[in-house]
Amino acid sequence: MATPLNLHVPEPEVRPGGVPDFSNVHIAPAGEVARPPIDVDPRDIRDMAFSVIRVLNREGEAVGPWAGALSDEQLMEGMHHMMLLRALDARMIIAQRQGKTSFYIQHLGEEAVSTAFRKVLKQGDMNFATYRQAGLLIADDYPLETMINQIYANSEDPMKGRQLPTLYSVREKGFFTLSGNLATQFPQAVGWAMASAIKGETNIAAGWIGDGSTAESDFHAGLVFASTFKAPVVLNVVNNQWAISTFQGIARGGAGTFAARGLGYGIPSLRVDGNDYLAVYAVGLWAAERARQNLGPTLIEYVTYRAGAHSTSDDPSAYRPKEESAAWPLGDPVIRLKAHLVAKGVWSEDRHAQLEAEMLDTVIAAQRKAEANGTMHSDNRPSARDMFEGVYAEMPPHLRRQRQESGV
Amino acid sequence: MARMTMIQAIRDGMDVAMGRDETVVVYGEDVGYFGGVFRATQGLQEKYGRSRCFDAPISESGIVGTAIGMAANGLRPCVEIQFADYMYPAYDQITQEAARIRYRSNADFTCPMVVRMPTGGGIFGGQTHSQSPEALFTHVAGLKVVVPSNPHDAKGLLIAAIEDPDPVIFLEPKRLYNGPFDGHYERPVTSWGKHPDGEVPEEHFTVPLGQAKVKREGRDVTVLAYGTMVHVALAAADDTGIDAEVIDLRTLLPYDLDAITTSVRKTGRCVIVHEATLTSGFGAELAALVAEHCFYHLEAPVRRVAGWDTPYPHAQEWDYFPGPARVGAALTETMEA
Numbered sequence: 001m002a003t004p005l006n007l008h009v010p011e012p013e014v015r016p017g018g019v020p021d022f023s024n025v026h027i028a029p030a031g032e033v034a035r036p037p038i039d040v041d042p043r044d045i046r047d048m049a050f051s052v053i054r055v056l057n058r059e060g061e062a063v064g065p066w067a068g069a070l071s072d073e074q075l076m077e078g079m080h081h082m083m084l085l086r087a088l089d090a091r092m093i094i095a096q097r098q099g100k101t102s103f104y105i106q107h108l109g110e111e112a113v114s115t116a117f118r119k120v121l122k123q124g125d126m127n128f129a130t131y132r133q134a135g136l137l138i139a140d141d142y143p144l145e146t147m148i149n150q151i152y153a154n155s156e157d158p159m160k161g162r163q164l165p166t167l168y169s170v171r172e173k174g175f176f177t178l179s180g181n182l183a184t185q186f187p188q189a190v191g192w193a194m195a196s197a198i199k200g201e202t203n204i205a206a207g208w209i210g211d212g213s214t215a216e217s218d219f220h221a222g223l224v225f226a227s228t229f230k231a232p233v234v235l236n237v238v239n240n241q242w243a244i245s246t247f248q249g250i251a252r253g254g255a256g257t258f259a260a261r262g263l264g265y266g267i268p269s270l271r272v273d274g275n276d277y278l279a280v281y282a283v284g285l286w287a288a289e290r291a292r293q294n295l296g297p298t299l300i301e302y303v304t305y306r307a308g309a310h311s312t313s314d315d316p317s318a319y320r321p322k323e324e325s326a327a328w329p330l331g332d333p334v335i336r337l338k339a340h341l342v343a344k345g346v347w348s349e350d351r352h353a354q355l356e357a358e359m360l361d362t363v364i365a366a367q368r369k370a371e372a373n374g375t376m377h378s379d380n381r382p383s384a385r386d387m388f389e390g391v392y393a394e395m396p397p398h399l400r401r402q403r404q405e406s407g408v
Numbered sequence: 409m410a411r412m413t414m415i416q417a418i419r420d421g422m423d424v425a426m427g428r429d430e431t432v433v434v435y436g437e438d439v440g441y442f443g444g445v446f447r448a449t450q451g452l453q454e455k456y457g458r459s460r461c462f463d464a465p466i467s468e469s470g471i472v473g474t475a476i477g478m479a480a481n482g483l484r485p486c487v488e489i490q491f492a493d494y495m496y497p498a499y500d501q502i503t504q505e506a507a508r509i510r511y512r513s514n515a516d517f518t519c520p521m522v523v524r525m526p527t528g529g530g531i532f533g534g535q536t537h538s539q540s541p542e543a544l545f546t547h548v549a550g551l552k553v554v555v556p557s558n559p560h561d562a563k564g565l566l567i568a569a570i571e572d573p574d575p576v577i578f579l580e581p582k583r584l585y586n587g588p589f590d591g592h593y594e595r596p597v598t599s600w601g602k603h604p605d606g607e608v609p610e611e612h613f614t615v616p617l618g619q620a621k622v623k624r625e626g627r628d629v630t631v632l633a634y635g636t637m638v639h640v641a642l643a644a645a646d647d648t649g650i651d652a653e654v655i656d657l658r659t660l661l662p663y664d665l666d667a668i669t670t671s672v673r674k675t676g677r678c679v680i681v682h683e684a685t686l687t688s689g690f691g692a693e694l695a696a697l698v699a700e701h702c703f704y705h706l707e708a709p710v711r712r713v714a715g716w717d718t719p720y721p722h723a724q725e726w727d728y729f730p731g732p733a734r735v736g737a738a739l740t741e742t743m744e745a
Binding site for chain 2: 126128158159160162163167169170171176177179181184186187188189190191192193194195196197198199205217218220221222224225228390391392393394396397398399
């Protein structure tokens with residue numbers, strides 16, 4: 001008798017009503033993973049696609065070969081950026097509920113990834129981000145008011161109301177225009193980096209993708225071009241465990257890790273604790289230096305957890321236990337950095353509370369200014385005339401006729 | 409002036425553009441050392457080096473996606489999709505990304521790039537080497553769509569496309585690469601060497617995008633065509649003796665409404681010819697434009713001659729191809745209406 005075949009459909013360990021279970025998340029102790037030279041042969045570090053680079057231990061100490069890359073001032077600046085991003089998110093979620101914008105995407109639990117990575121880049125480098133890397137802008141001192149103008153699609157929105165909220169474009173801050181379609185930015189990042197090499201320039205690119213979108217063919221197109229042409233690019237996979245309601249095991253399939261996908265392309269592939277500001281910075285710097293030294297691409301998987309909802313349109317309690325985010329074994333990036341700074345004697349509970357209040361005040365002040373320019377449903381929206389501009393460098397006759405017909 | 413085939417003219421167009429502007433780069437499957445399966449890029453790698461003309465992995469989405477990144481970083485990529493039939497994996501990058509970069513970023517970023525791809529049948533390529541997907545691109549705001557019908561225009565339009573600040577889809581009727589073809593497949597293949605449009609300036613010149621050309625003046629009926637079908641339409645006019653005015657649209661998006669309406673208002677009749685399948689083809693847009701803008705000048709219903717609504721068949725290619733007999737019949741019926 002032939003054996004009847006059956007389909008394997010992966011399921012997360014726990015669903016709502018169950019007890020959170022991260023026993024399948026294997027985490028090496030902080031400081032345990034080696035730090036190879038940047039010109040290492042990718043074949044010699046294959047195991048790094050399966051381990052997790054961590055710097056901060058449970059006592060808040062920075063330990064191991066990846067520690068020591070940041071000064072106290074830089075760490076406190078990192079704390080500042082993470083808390084500013086968190087405060088912005090909190091206020092914008094409320095603003096969405098108040099009808100001031102249609103939609104918002106927050107970063108709760110993932111603040112370290114983008115804010116720390118921004119600090120390894122130089123002026124002129126370019127990010128091809130997803131909608132969950134606004135920390136790249138925050139950590140580069142992009143004005144909050146302008147971000148909120150975009151979120152509100154008001155008269156001062158740099159994109160004139162054409163893009164969904166949080167889909168920013170900031171050329172001067174190395175932030176490529178965001179797509180709503182998934183994974184398309186990965187080969188674009190590689191192409192931008194290839195152009196830098198073709199022109200003999202020194203700028204590098206960074207591509208960003210979520211765990212779910214690694215199932216898209218463009219993820220693989222990006223990897224094959226990066227591998228083939230040794231593009232000066234850092235390819236970032238943010239594994240936050242959830243692609244809306246779909247757990248990371250669906251996109252990962254039979255692969256051991258997302259980083260392991262880079263191995264087949266001969267790309268050095270590392271996993272890092274995405275909730276450890278120090279580790280994210282150290283690994284990002286290692287990869288950026290490889291790119292700058294013409295050593296080619298690096299794939300980094302950030303192991304993190306999306307503590308909030310996917311967006312303001314999502315309800316995570318429908319597909320995962322409510323307590324799951326608190327049970328995440330790698331903790332909260334803000335609390336962990338706070339513990340480290342306190343342990344170093346350069347921070348305190350009082351200063352932390354003070355900074356938290358300051359960040360909230362900063363966001364509220366920016367929000368007030370932005371609201372003076374209008375919100376999604378106020379009258380001072382971008383003009384309907386703007387809708388017809390910029391489709392082409394020069395408006396073609398058929399579009400001019402349509403604009404006239406529309407009466408604007 | 410030099411005598412060129414269309415493939416030589418296209419190669420010369422890239423050569424001139426690369427020679428004038430070092431930001432122009434050319435890549436795609438087999439385009440580097442080998443010079444492309446149709447030899448459109450032959451010699452360019454040798455002349456301009458491997459970093460400006462190179463082979464790409466077989467990944468159409470990767471080719472177009474990386475070109476978008478390059479365009480954003482100051483280059484002007486002119487990439488080749490080996491056959492238009494292979495462009496579907498790149499359709500997302502072309503239509504959702506390249507076409508939108510300027511608009512969605514309010515010109516913070518732009519995407520000056522050209523995607524070249526051989527189109528059309530007549531070479532026994534079967535259903536995966538014969539498609540004419542122009543309507544899939546003309547429906548997309550932000551793209552420009554060009555279809556040359558001869559060597560002169562191919563070079564001038566290609567240089568204009570490479571120099572254009574927006575993304576251009578450049579569809580090359582592969583049946584015309586080595587000689588004009590009027591659809592009389594039983595006739596010996598003629599040569600661009602004897603054709604007036606085979607004379608091509610060797611230096612830099614452009615044919616402006618968005619401008620149609622009257623290929624044959626006539627009083628009785630307007631034929632709107634592009635690519636290979638321009639030659640088919642001319643042959644049909646000769647075969648029937650009908651005094652048809654044949655318009656070569658050359659650029660489908662933006663289209664030249666003035667040229668279309670001027671001619672149709674003069675003749676009062678219109679036949680539209682294309683090789684792509686009929687339903688929802690670009691001919692439907694043309695017919696609608698003629699109805700909207702020339703209705704009170706029309707003396708007969710607008711007719712369309714197109715490929716049948718089937719995939720392009722291999723053995724029945726000549727039953728599928730809209731040849732001069734079908735176009736001639738449509739012209740005759742239009743005149744009798």
